[in-house]
Amino acid sequence: MNLRMRFIGVAVMLSALTLTAVAQEDGAKAELHITLDKAIELAISDNPTMKIAEKEIELKEVAKSEAWQNLLPTVSIDGTVTYNIKVAEMKTSMGSFKMGNDDSNTWNGALQIALPIYAPAVYKTMSLTKSDLKLAVEKSRGSRIDLVNQVTKAYYQLMLAQDSYNVLSENFKLAETNFNIVNAMFQQGRVSEYDKISAEVQKNSAWPSVVSGKNAVEIAKLQLKVLMGITADVELVVDDNLKNYEGEMSQAARTEIDLTGNSALKQLDLQSDLLGKQRSILKTSFLPTLALVGSYQYQSMSNRNWNVRKYDWSNASSLTLSLSIPLFKASNFTSLKSNRIQQEQLAETRMNTERMLNMQAQSYVDNMTASAEQLESNKSAVELAEKGLEISQKRYDVGKGTILELTNSQVSLTNTKLTYNNSIYDYLVAKSELNTVLGKE
DSSP states (O other): OOOOOOOOOOOOOGGGSOOBOOOOSTTOOEEEEEOHHHHHHHHHHTOHHHHHHHHHHHHHHHHHHHHHHTTSOEEEEEEEEEEESSOOEEEETTEEEESSOSSEEEEEEEEEEEEEEEOHHHHHHHHHHHHHHHHHHHHHHHHHHHHHHHHHHHHHHHHHHHHHHHHHHHHHHHHHHHHHHHHHHHHTTSSOHHHHHHHHHHHHHHHHHHHHHHHHHHHHHHHHHHHHTOOTTEEEEEOOOGGGGGGGGGGGGGOOOOGGGOHHHHHHHHHHHHHHHHHHHHHGGGSOEEEEEEEEEEEEEEESSOOGGGOOOEEEEEEEEEEEOOOOOHHHHHHHHHHHHHHHHHHHHHHHHHHHHHHHHHHHHHHHHHHHHHHHHHHHHHHHHHHHHHHHHHHHHTTSSOHHHHHHHHHHHHHHHHHHHHHHHHHHHHHHHHHHHHTOO
16 A cells, blocks of 8 residues: 655654664664654654744743733834924914024934723734634644654555565575475476476576565665665664554454544634634724823024033923724724625535545545455465375475466465455554544554
């Protein structure tokens, strides 16, 4: 089966790994004995996707702090220097007078403190950032579940490759043993040259499968290394095989479908909540705002020189209560309409997603059940094939059987063993996919 692999460039400190060091000489590889749990642990520890998700959570936490900080007072100091080339002149019925002196400068400094008293948009934004943080956390959980699924399937793929390689190696050794026996019998004149050629063909044709099986093991190891983020100079050792998981397959019939933990659905629910909070923020555009502003000014006007120390300075202070009541802004109504359409669109998306996830989950359960049902048949087939090979070997030894019977029984045994391994592998992969859909960690 093809695995959906993400090629992740990660440098993991080998000191953090529980390595079994076997570097007895230059060029020797360090061995890392792993289990499924250990592989998952190492993959999560320094995975770039997980680190990005963690940084996203940190950003949302900062945004949450930024939201409530908008309720704190703001303090500013402003200063201006104005050179008046020609000042304005005010003319009235009583005469005219200038607003200062030409060719003079004006200095002004001000301290201003503004405090929001009633700011509904800020209150709603604070609630929005909490939901946004929850969404970031859920996305991180979803990434972790997806990574666990990839590592799990890669681990099972490696076990399948190793078990298949062992079966193919045993097949080659058996074919080689049969050839040696038939060749010895041919030298004694007990069998025909045809039997010798058939046995040799069987042996030679079995070797390419062994080479392919070994290559499949190396590729499976490389895929798992990439996901775990370890370097190629580390030799993975998996002291595990598919037969150890045979006992789990009896639980297939008791599997229940419950999508409450599915990360995709949870993210859609949180996005729906965010849209609701955004709608509340949009509605605050119709509400008044109230703010208190205090200011203190220090200024000097109409100075004809630049000797600041000889200026005449004056000060002024004020306290302003500012009330703003929005009356009409057409874009406010359009924004509310867009928000409503987005909510309806998201509701349809969630409904369709849930329907598809139910179908996926059911298909995985069906695959698990089918694999479990095939297991007993496959086990029986292996036992019968082993017995058939034993009988055909004895028949051939006493001259009652043919070389064709012997080779056919050998091929049959190899195929039944491979089918047996594949049935367990198919069950485990379907179970891993199901756990991902159900949102199990």
